[in-house]
Amino acid sequence: xxxxxxxxxxxxxxxxxxxxxxxxxxxxxxxxxxxxxxxxxxxxxxxxxxxxxxxxxxxxxxxxxxxxxxxxxxxxxxxxxxxxxxxxxxxxxxxxxxxxxxxxxxxxxxxxxxxxxxxxxxxxxxxxxxxxxxxxxxxxxxxxxxxxxxxxxxxxxxxxxxxxxxxxxxxxxxxxxxxxxxxxxxxxxxxxxxxxxxxxxxxxxxxxxxxxxxxxxxxxxxxxxxxxxxxxxxxxxxxxxxxxxxxxxxxxxxxxxxxxxxxxxxxxxxxxxxxx
Amino acid sequence: xxxxxxxxxxxxxxxxxxxxxxxxxxxxxxxxxxxxxxxxxxxxxxxxxxxxxxxxxxxxxxxxxxxxxxxxxxxxxxxxxxxxxx
Numbered sequence: 006x007x008x009x010x011x012x013x014x015x016x017x018x019x020x021x022x023x024x025x026x027x028x029x030x031x032x033x034x035x036x037x038x039x040x041x042x043x044x045x046x047x048x049x050x051x052x053x054x055x056x057x058x059x060x061x062x063x064x065x066x067x068x069x070x071x072x073x074x075x076x077x078x079x080x081x082x083x084x085x086x087x088x089x090x091x092x093x094x095x096x097x098x099x100x101x102x103x104x105x106x107x108x109x110x111x112x113x114x115x116x117x118x119x120x121x122x123x124x125x126x127x128x129x130x131x132x133x134x135x136x137x138x139x140x141x142x143x144x145x146x147x148x149x150x151x152x153x154x155x156x157x158x159x160x161x162x163x164x165x166x167x168x169x170x171x172x173x174x175x176x177x178x179x180x181x182x183x184x185x186x187x188x189x190x191x192x193x194x195x196x197x198x199x200x201x202x203x204x205x206x207x208x209x210x211x212x213x214x215x216x217x218x219x220x221x222x223x224x225x226x227x228x229x230x231x232x233x234x235x236x237x238x239x240x241x242x243x244x245x246x247x248x249x250x251x252x253x254x255x256x257x258x259x260x261x262x263x264x265x266x267x268x269x270x271x272x273x274x275x276x277x278x279x280x281x
Numbered sequence: 282x283x284x285x286x287x288x289x290x291x292x293x294x295x296x297x298x299x300x301x302x303x304x305x306x307x308x309x310x311x312x313x314x315x316x317x318x319x320x321x322x323x324x325x326x327x328x329x330x331x332x333x334x335x336x337x338x339x340x341x342x343x344x345x346x347x348x349x350x351x352x353x354x355x356x357x358x359x360x361x362x363x364x365x366x367x
Contacts, residue, residue: 059307064307064349065347066347066348068321069321069322073321073322078319078322079321083345102317231294231303
């Protein structure tokens with residue numbers, strides 16, 4: 006991988022609605038891209054409610070943060086925390102004590118352009134909502150991963166966010182598009198089969214954007230957050246396979262979206278060759 | 282196979298125990314007020330100022346690492362000194 010001439014790509018992980026799996030997804034996708042050999046940094050934009058550090062297991066090592074860098078109190082290199090498991094992975098934590106006004110558009114822009122010089126992928130973990138913090142997280146993005154649950158309020162909020170991505174971002178202001186894809190999380194095939202949950206097709210029909218991946222509801226996600234381990238670094242699971250595939254697609258691989266499962270395929274399913 | 286025992290006798294998933302321990306350590310630091318948001322930038326400035334009184338060093342020659350532990354925390358300060366000329 007030639008790193009000198011290439012400018013890194015900025016990808017925002019966003020959703021509007023809270024609790025749908027943004028931070029889990031940002032950590033997992035970041036770690037999966039790093040495992041593929043790309044220099045990757047994941048940035049926490051949720052000023053005042055930092056959590057990416059816990060999900061990535063670096064919470065005991067935070068000294069300087071994103072806000073210290075923006076305010077000129079620390080160098081970017083001092084605030085970046087190198088992951089101890091994957092050499093190519095770093096975390097830029099946010100401040101736990103300041104408020105969202107500490108983020109400025111100019112500050113975010115200068116940090117991101119400095120990161121673009123030395124990283125291949127810059128993953129911005131957006132706060133929930135569509136206010137200032139969320140808008141700054143998406144503002145300089147080249148691509149967006151819109152994390153959505155197959156549930157009415159999440160799909161509605163995703164639609165709002167998709168609108169903002171194409172109207173209020175730097176690319177939009179320059180007349181360019183932000184490439185946006187949906188990552189469907191907490192997918193539960195059993196509840197889809199009983200008609201309780203909207204299908205992937207239902208959600209895609211409504212949002213009308215491409216599908217980046219389907220992450221099934223999986224015990225592995227809670228386990229990984231308990232351990233402070235991005236889910237792809239923990240033992241293999243349906244969720245880890247789904248995130249690895251999503252990262253491969255972001256990385257330009259042409260992979261078909263599959264529905265992963267933690268359960269071994271049953272006799273009837275094998276008999277009839279059902280895959281999803 | 283386990284039967285006849287009420288739920289609460291079941292062992293907690295080890296990952297849940299890890300979660301509780303991590304939270305206890307982290308929240309103990311946060312609730313204690315911990316170092317405020319300006320402590321590290323100020324500490325860094327002070328260290329630089331003291332050393333600069335005695336030798337010439339770069340503004341970004343100080344690297345501060347921290348590891349918050351259960352019983353104790355450690356602060357590691359590395360200062361890069363200029364190479365001897367000659």
